[in-house]
Amino acid sequence: MFKFSRDGVSVLTILDTRRAKKSGLFPVKVQVVFRRKQKYYSTGKELSKEEWERLLKAKSRLLTEIRSDIESSFSTIKQQVNELIQKGEFSIEALNIKLGRQIKDMNLHSAFYLKMKELKDNEQASTYLNYQSALKSLENFGGTYIPLERITVDWLKHCERYWLSEGKSYSSISIYFRALKCILNRAIRDGFLKESSFPFGKNRYEIPEGCGRKLALTLPEIKKIMSYQDGTKTVEEFRDLWVFSYLCNGINFMDLLFLQYSNIVDGEICFVRSKTSRTTKHNKEIHATITPEMWRIIHKWGNPQLTPQTYIFKYAKGTENAFERIRLVRRIVTKCNRRLKKIALSMGIAQLTTYTARHSFATVLKRAGAKTSYISESLGHSNLAVTENYLAYFEKEERIRNAQLLTEFNL
Numbered sequence: 464m465f466k467f468s469r470d471g472v473s474v475l476t477i478l479d480t481r482r483a484k485k486s487g488l489f490p491v492k493v494q495v496v497f498r499r500k501q502k503y504y505s506t507g508k509e510l511s512k513e514e515w516e517r518l519l520k521a522k523s524r525l526l527t528e529i530r531s532d533i534e535s536s537f538s539t540i541k542q543q544v545n546e547l548i549q550k551g552e553f554s555i556e557a558l559n560i561k562l563g564r565q566i567k568d569m570n571l572h573s574a575f576y577l578k579m580k581e582l583k584d585n586e587q588a589s590t591y592l593n594y595q596s597a598l599k600s601l602e603n604f605g606g607t608y609i610p611l612e613r614i615t616v617d618w619l620k621h622c623e624r625y626w627l628s629e630g631k632s633y634s635s636i637s638i639y640f641r642a643l644k645c646i647l648n649r650a651i652r653d654g655f656l657k658e659s660s661f662p663f664g665k666n667r668y669e670i671p672e673g674c675g676r677k678l679a680l681t682l683p684e685i686k687k688i689m690s691y692q693d694g695t696k697t698v699e700e701f702r703d704l705w706v707f708s709y710l711c712n713g714i715n716f717m718d719l720l721f722l723q724y725s726n727i728v729d730g731e732i733c734f735v736r737s738k739t740s741r742t743t744k745h746n747k748e749i750h751a752t753i754t755p756e757m758w759r760i761i762h763k764w765g766n767p768q769l770t771p772q773t774y775i776f777k778y779a780k781g782t783e784n785a786f787e788r789i790r791l792v793r794r795i796v797t798k799c800n801r802r803l804k805k806i807a808l809s810m811g812i813a814q815l816t817t818y819t820a821r822h823s824f825a826t827v828l829k830r831a832g833a834k835t836s837y838i839s840e841s842l843g844h845s846n847l848a849v850t851e852n853y854l855a856y857f858e859k860e861e862r863i864r865n866a867q868l869l870t871e872f873n874l
Contacts, residue, residue: 469544502558504562543558559573572608575597586784588785619668633671680827688812691809709823712751835851
C-alpha cells in the first residue's frame with residue numbers, strides 16, 4: 464500500500480498473513496528490507512484479507528481511520544530511515560534505536576551505535592568521531608556483523624596484525640582498542656556480555672602504547688621556520704599560526720581557533736583545554752605568557768577587539784555547533800599542514816605538522832633544564848605519565864649522549 468525506497472533500503476506496509484490472530488484477522492506491519500534482511504514493525508492494526516484489498520480506496524469511516532493510522536506509522540519509520548540514510552549511518556540496529564525498540568541481538572555495531580548516539584546527543588563531537596573511526600576499522604577487519612562473544616584475545620591479536628599490515632600506527636590501534644574496551648565494559652554492565660568473556664587486561668590482551676616518536680624540533684630549526692619566507696601570504700599566515708601554537712604552550716588548534724579576547728588576562732592567555740574539560744572534575748587553567756612575537760601575530764592576523772567575546776583569530780564565527788567546530792578545525796589544520804609540508808621540504812626538516820608545535824614546546828623546555836612537572840602543568844596534562852610519553856624521544860637522545868660519554872677520553 465505505502466512504499467518507499469532509497470539507497471538499497473525499502474520500506475513498505477504489508478498484511479502479515481503468516482499467522483492469524485485469535486480474532487481471525489492478520490496484523491498490518493511496516494516491513495523494512497536492507498541487504499536481504501527483513502525487519503517488521505507493528506502498526507497495532509489488524510485486518511482481514513478482504514479489508515486489506517479494499518483499504519486503499521475504502522470510504523467507510525472505520526477503514527479510513529485505520530488507513531490513516533497505518534500511514535502515520537509508515538511515515539514515522541520512513542522519516543527515521545531517511546535521516547539515517549542522509550547521515551550515512553543506516554542499519555537495522557540504528558533504526559531500532561531511533562524508534563526506541565529494545566535490542567535483543569546486541570552485536571558490535573549496535574553496541575557502538577548506542578554509545579555514539581549518547582556522544583552525539585551530548586555534543587561530544589571529537590569522541591564521537593573517534594568511535595566512528597574505531598567501528599569502521601573494526602568492521603573492515605571483522606565484517607559488519609560481529610557478535611560480542613566473537614571478540615576474544617586471539618581475535619584482537621589478529622586484528623592488531625591486520626591493522627599493522629594496513630599501515631596503521633600503534634597510536635591509532637591504541638585509540639581504537641580503548642574505544643572497544645569501553646564498549647565491552649558497557650555490554651557487561653548492561654548484561655549483554657559475561658564478565659568471563661572480557662578479553663582485555665593482564666594475562667589477556669593488553670592494549671599497545673604508542674612509542675615516543677621524534678616529533679620535536681631543535682631551536683635552530685624553529686628559528687629557521689619563524690624567519691621562513693616564500694613571498695606568499697598563505698604560507699606566511701599558516702607559518703605564523705604554527706609559531707603562535709608553539710609559543711602558546713603548544714596549544715592545540717581546537718583551542719587556538721576559539722580563543723577569545725576574554726582569554727587574555729594580565730599579559731597572559733588563560734584557557735582550559737577542550738580535550739579535558741569534560742573528563743576532569745577540576746579543570747586545569749593553562750597560563751601562557753604573551754611574547755612580543757605572539758602580539759605581532761595577533762595584530763597581523765587577528766580580529767580587532769570589539770568585545771571580550773570577540774575571537775582573537777578570524778576563523779570561527781561563534782555560531783558553530785560541536786560538529787561544525789570539529790569540521791572547521793580539521794579544515795584549517797589540513798590547510799596549515801599543507802603549507803608546513805612545503806616549508807619542511809624547502810628546509811630539509813623531516814616532519815613538520817601542527818602537532819609538532821606541542822612536542823617542540825615540551826622538548827625545548829626539557830632540553831633547557833625545565834622540570835617535567837612544570838612542562839606537564841604548562842601543557843595541561845592530567846598526570847606526569849602523559850608528559851613523559853611526550854618526552855620519550857628526548858630521553859632516547861639523552862641516553863645516546865650519555866653512552867657517548869663512556870668513551871669520551873679527551874675530557
